[in-house]
Amino acid sequence: MSRLADIFSYSATFAAIAFALFLLARFRDARLSIPLGFAFALYLGIDDLLTALGGQAGLAFVGGNWNWSGKLYSLALAIAVLLAFRIPREAAGLVWPRRNAGSSLVATCLLIALSATLGAVFRPDAPDAETLAFQLTMPGIVEELVYRGVAPALFLGLVAGRREPGASPWPAILATAVMFSLWHGLGLRGGEFGFEWIPAAYTLVGGLAYGWLRFHSGSLLWPVIAHAGGNVIFLLVPMVI
Template identity: 45%
Template sequence: MDAAISSALFAATCLVVALAVLRADRRVTAVTAAATALYLGLDDFVTGLPHLIPALDFLGGRWNWSGKVLSLALSVAVIVALRLSPDALGFRFRQEHPRLAWMSLAGFVAWGAMLGAIFQPGMADPETLAFQATMPGLAEEIVYRGIAPAVLLGLINSRPHVSDVPWAVIIGTSLMFGVWHALSFSQGSIDFEVMSGLFPMIGSIAGGWLRFKTRSLLIPVLGHALANVAFHVAGGPGG
């Protein structure tokens, strides 16, 4: 029950944010705002299912590998159901402004390493590094930098990519991403860890900008993965 309430609270928060974005970008409608909030709440719930139903933890391990696979499966279902085109999602390798795109990866590494040096007590084990190098960057970027912006902007039924950088949508989805990291509900109590949400939100603003500037999701996915690995490596053996 706590998991369902937590996901519902998160979806409600996303709806408030999406409706605020609506006021800044006329391409966003009440319907697309509600659809985005519903999708993100459902993604949150689906990602946590292996913790609720042991049979769904089919990959095992200390990290939530199975939850991320379920998130990816939901993403595929939403893409098919809404007929989101690869172009609208940024599913392409070719980069606009390629020099900027590839140079930005160094910035992601520096950002992750800086935070790791401050907050990470010690170097991670191999499973942690493998998980951080793959699952969060892939699953979360598809959700928050691919599907959520596309749905907010109404890019359904095979509509193409927008031609501009929609800052209101980028900031709104980045705020949703930060809230997702910060908000939780347990035993009748709501908890909100500001610092847990602040740094992911800042990083996702950069990722969101790059996703529209380059017209590709590749750099945000790689940047997210590299930043996560750098964070866990930067602490070093002794912390």
């Protein structure tokens, strides 16, 4: 019961931080919609809640050592929000890359190379087949859809047919990168918050890079490739060296 209380408390705190970041951005741009900013924060809070609950025995419907169920709950929520708010495919990055192909390819390769370097430094244990399958699919696809697709669209008010901005929207990129970093580094157990700086730091860098890449290319495809490829190469490099 205390674990469930921690999950609900953490998700509520997570949503409150997201809304605070939105309000900070709105001080600089009053055109941002407060109701949609609240939707942005609530969405991230519910996404965190469903992802965590998917890891609990009672709500997990897929077996294995990884949280497949939580990721699939997160994916279902993202699809539901896309439909409910009528977010255009272009606004969520659900289109083929439309611009800056060369520089997007170079950036993707550099991000994967950075993950390879981190793998050589931290030397994680050799992965099994399930670990490789999970890291190749779930984090890259689902987390990019959440943090570089749906969440920025709500933050920017790109609903009901509104199109994405022409330039990279740095307030949205920064806010979602910070939330992505906290999601990996912040924890709550036994009513006490803890913070792990190393995962928070490199996911902040990754979040900024993936966010820039999504708007630079106009698509989620390159961030998904960079994220999934980076996760897999991080695990495989120690096996080679």
